Amino acid sequence: MSAMLIAEQTLNGLQLGTMLFLMAAGLTLVFGIMNLINLAHGSLYMLGAYFAATLFRLTGSFLLAGAGAFVGVLALGMLLELAVLRRFYARDHLDQVLATFGLILFFNEMARIVWGPQAVFMPLPEALEGTVTLIPGAPYPLYRLVTIGVGMAVAVALYLLISRTRAGMLIRAGASNRTMVEALGVNIRVLYTAVFGLGAALAALAGTMAGPLLSVQVGMGDSVLILTLVVIVIGGIGSIRGAFIAALMVGLSDTFGRMLLPAAVSEMTIYILMAAILYWRPQGLFSAHD
């Protein structure tokens, strides 16, 4: 095995990892702050991809499509929080799992009604076609490199938002003791809606970036959802830092697992990783509630 192959697979692993981070960041925040397990997060990813694919076909601009999907799903997420999910914050996890399972069925079926059962094709934006040569002799697709960049940029922005701004301070305070935050006079409901919207929009961003790489189809959110849940559980629920590290771990171990291990085991790599980590640390690597 050559060094070039390892470098290339590392980039692939990073690309999967940063995409998973975009998904996991929203899910872990919603879980950590509102104590809500939202299985419909994968549906928001799917809708993001569909919105972007449709807008890209209509406008021809990838940036516009991405922005449209981001804003559209942001609004949809906030609406969903206000109309439905708000009722479930105080309920137990089982009720939340069931209710959001119902939402998955609904969104999948609605997508099938609107966009049909066939996969929707989303081409690469022209400006991002082609390859770059980072390592001599191993050209790498530019678009994949850009997705790594987008993921990293979001990670940095989230870090700054959470550690340097007032809103971030409230988010951290909400994650550790929300009753106290409310008692201190913060309008926590507005914060909840905003955080949920942000998480939904990041899922849509992940869907947009994944659109040209995967096929945009009904149920595409389900498999990503499972991977994302693995990530936030490994990282420790409520921890952005944990989500970032776990996302890269999952991305890299999945990619290298496929390269190095026989087919029967490779699909299971990340689940084995998760079971091992939970056996060793039942609260994940960086639990926000320790």
Add this chain to the structure above:
Amino acid sequence: MTDMTTMTGPPALRAPSARLWAVALLAIALLALPPAAKALGEPFYISLVSRVLVFALAAMSLDLILGYGGLVCFGHAMFMGVGAYVVGILAHHGAEETLLFGLLPGTDSGWIAWPLAMLCAGLLALAVGYVSLRTKGIYFIMITLAFAQMAYFFFVSLRAYGGDDGLSLAARSTFSDLVSLRDKTSFYYVALGVLIAVGLLLWRVTNSRFGMVLQGAKANERRMAHIGFPVFRYRLVAFTLAGAIAGLAGALLANQANFVSPAMMHWTRSGEIIVMVILGGMGSLVGPVVGAFVFLLLEEVLSGWTEHWQAVFGPMLLLVVIYARQGLYGLLPAREGK
């Protein structure tokens, strides 16, 4: 806790409640269904309700750990799938006259295959439970899901047994010429008999000292531990028993569908079994049966009405979770005048 014991206490000791009437009516309706369906010229209902009975069995086994133990297992379809594959693989080797692992001959005898399905599913549950039961809450939900995904991908990768496409059952299980499962009515009564036997067993289990410890650990784990009960071991036994029964349901499902495939253990299937338990009412054993009925009949009716039945079913599920938290069976009063 007091509420729970009144709900699950032996109903025979009290005046007949609305629930007892419901159970009696359900039992009579189930016994009378095949002749009635034949008389109406609709034998299709026999296989539909057979399928319901099989899923009711799986949902009932999940209720033992979910309703009584408070353990949300999101991988129950895995145990069902393993049970189904044991029957499928044994029948495959039996028909091909090859050896399993180069050692064991295959068979289509239900006397061997069904207990083996329970044993394999039970042993798997023992191993999965041993690791998973160390975690709590959402981590438990996720780790059981992770194990189910491992099992799913394991069977997808088993090319020798059809991989992704699954495996047609080479022969239905035989029971020394006592009963032929090929006959739909016979299968129906076998499934019903198994369901009733398991229901009675679980009714005894949940009302025993063991069942009380399990429910006590759900209500207050720390207190049970301090009284001196090894909560982990009690839960592990319950988890193993539930897994073994789900394996039996899988063996039945393989015979009902005449086919086994990894799709049987897809995570949405595990979700559906949870839905059945909640829909009917958890912690009641009868509730999951009602839930399996409502879920599968609703699927049948809605899908006959529109191919986009899930767009209707999803919001319905949401409404049930919001407004009927006790499930449908829980809507019936536990006792007259209460």
